[in-house]
Amino acid sequence: MSRKPIGIGLLGMGTVGRGVYRILTGNSDMIEQRVGVPVEIKKILVRNVAKDRGIRIDEGVLTADIEEVLSNPCIDIVVEVMGGIHPALEYCLEALGRGKSVVTANKDMMAVHGKELFEAAGANGCDLLFEGSVAGGIPIIRPLKECLAANRIRQLIGIINGTTNYMLTRMSRERCDFRTALEEAQERGYAEADPGADVDGFDAARKLAILASIAFNTRVPLEQVYVEGITRITAEDIAYAAELNYVVKLLGIAKEGDGGIEARVHPALLPKTHPLASVNDVFNAIFVTGDAVGDVMFFGRGAGEMPTASAVAADVMNAARNLIKNVPGIISCTCFEDKPVKPMGLTSTKYYIRLNVADKPGVLAGIAFVFGNNEVSLASVIQKHTTGQQAEVVLVTHRVLEHNLQAALNTIKGLPTVNEVSNVIRVEGD
């Protein structure tokens, strides 16, 4: 093979950048064999060229000057693994503008600026690939765009945040509370010092916006994704869920139905028999239902240096192959349509509701009456006496409209016999 190598400009040498470097250099013989020509890292953009990174990098490869990457004629593909929206976005747009294909693992950028980037890629006939931006090493974007392309996707349900899945697994196995699980996750390096993006669901929401846009061929704007985190989940909720044969997971859910697309991230009770229910610890999985294929699930590590780098390196190889064959952008943006996102009030699910009530006769009847008045019918009820004066009531509803449920809860909160609506969690997957 005597063809010209494909040159890579790597933007960023953090965790994922180092992984990409390791794969492209360590597996270079195999990658050359599979691509047809060598794939070589020509430049790496870093802030501090002098910093000791613990790996040997050829002289002159590191640079602090983006122009050395963007204006380098030997660089065919720019790999953006810096993270953050700025200046990653400007660098990617500029690279595309100069006819270089872009591979990125940047979910923040793709969730918010996907349209702009795809337009630049299209205008310049370049590839824009981003498998690494969702669920780390798990193949999901290419399978959705290619392998399931003949399906109308009905729904996509994902465990797409490893931190919260680790925490919920701990809370379930060790019956510990949210705070303890968070501390443990932080000690192990699974959660940031400021864990908001994970525990409040924002990280999952970005990934869901990307996945839903691909699954339903319409741009699902991040700000239209309903988001609710796991901070209010208690060990009691998890124990009641188990008693009812459910586990509690933070899910990203996208469905297409009458009235548009549902896109929501929230904790949910999931039947123990559901394939996602046994996805534990930091593992991620995406469960997809298509009109032809039925249910399929993709499982693996959703983060980390090497898993994410595996996805990025595969995208690099595909972009390289497309360049060699002169077909960059052979599969590009798939948002052909413009479908509305359904308001949350019009979605319908089952609900788990935990109430603290006065422990006296007729209380349950009063609550049931309010639900009935709001067209909320109940599937099961657990009542536990906690003290002489109070009782805990756990209800699971049948499928109801969100706004009916909220109306019922508003009335129930005002009942003199109800001390507290302790928690309300949606029930999915059955």
Next chain:
Amino acid sequence: MSRKPIGIGLLGMGTVGRGVYRILTGNSDMIEQRVGVPVEIKKILVRNVAKDRGIRIDEGVLTADIEEVLSNPCIDIVVEVMGGIHPALEYCLEALGRGKSVVTANKDMMAVHGKELFEAAGANGCDLLFEGSVAGGIPIIRPLKECLAANRIRQLIGIINGTTNYMLTRMSRERCDFRTALEEAQERGYAEADPGADVDGFDAARKLAILASIAFNTRVPLEQVYVEGITRITAEDIAYAAELNYVVKLLGIAKEGDGGIEARVHPALLPKTHPLASVNDVFNAIFVTGDAVGDVMFFGRGAGEMPTASAVAADVMNAARNLIKNVPGIISCTCFEDKPVKPMGLTSTKYYIRLNVADKPGVLAGIAFVFGNNEVSLASVIQKHTTGQQAEVVLVTHRVLEHNLQAALNTIKGLPTVNEVSNVIRVEGD
């Protein structure tokens, strides 16, 4: 869009053929949008044109003459869903010879004649796509070839036969025997009247030969795949396995290690916590370990009209896109290397061994002595008194070489205190 449609010649109108027809006609608007031009079925080869198929097919589309497909200039892609090796192979080779891309769901043909077909595809610059030949609608071939392309694959473990997985699930849940489970599978249409290909492991072996060839970039000949079916698995084995925290599954296993590739299909004990352990009923799953990505798993329906047709239709769309862009064969045969398949005697696993022995002192010591002499060390032992004279002993070994284990068993069979070696099952996944 005013470009010329892509024409399809469908060979066969059985279960999968009908599914492909349904998808390509029913989702035609969406498929046109995603491919860029319409994808139209021009001819369907059937044995009997007059037969009532319960679906409306345009006049003149059905034909009993293969020449009407092969010599039709409007047909760009031949979709082979006839099954069986002959004449499917000859038709596919002829189609490739005439420059038509081929999509097939034929595992028998691909497992035995993959090389010949790929050579014809390469010589004529055509696509040869076969996602539907393994694990129905589950995306696995394209993910291996593209999404995990930057990885050296360490191992691939699959539940790739739905019939036997259904039977083992029944045997486990209802504690029924092999015969009952088989009858139930036959009643539900999951097993053939002659169930040999499924229960003896041959169906899984064909799929494993295909998957192992892709995972390790070397042709793994079907005749070198070790095959053992599930006919000797009893309800007792499944109950003992459960007691030891294992489930019993028919696995297709491919590993790369010193001395070559392991490729084997056999029942195995799998830890209950393994992701494959909760894959039940007719579902399939393939668990892959790569050097970068770590563990990933692909799960779904491994057979059936619509799931398999989903994979075939996706391949048709990819072949169509490649034709439009003039890059058929952009990813073709990936068997770049020539690695040996390791003889079974040189593989090493743990083993579960169930023995019927005389119920008297010293028997276990005698057995343990023979194992020790053959470098087989024991991890756990369960002994159950069955009658006054006999006892059942269940042993699990540490990891040992197959030929050492077989040597030990040969000696143990000759011990006067051993009535019977009731079963020997490998233990995988921990």
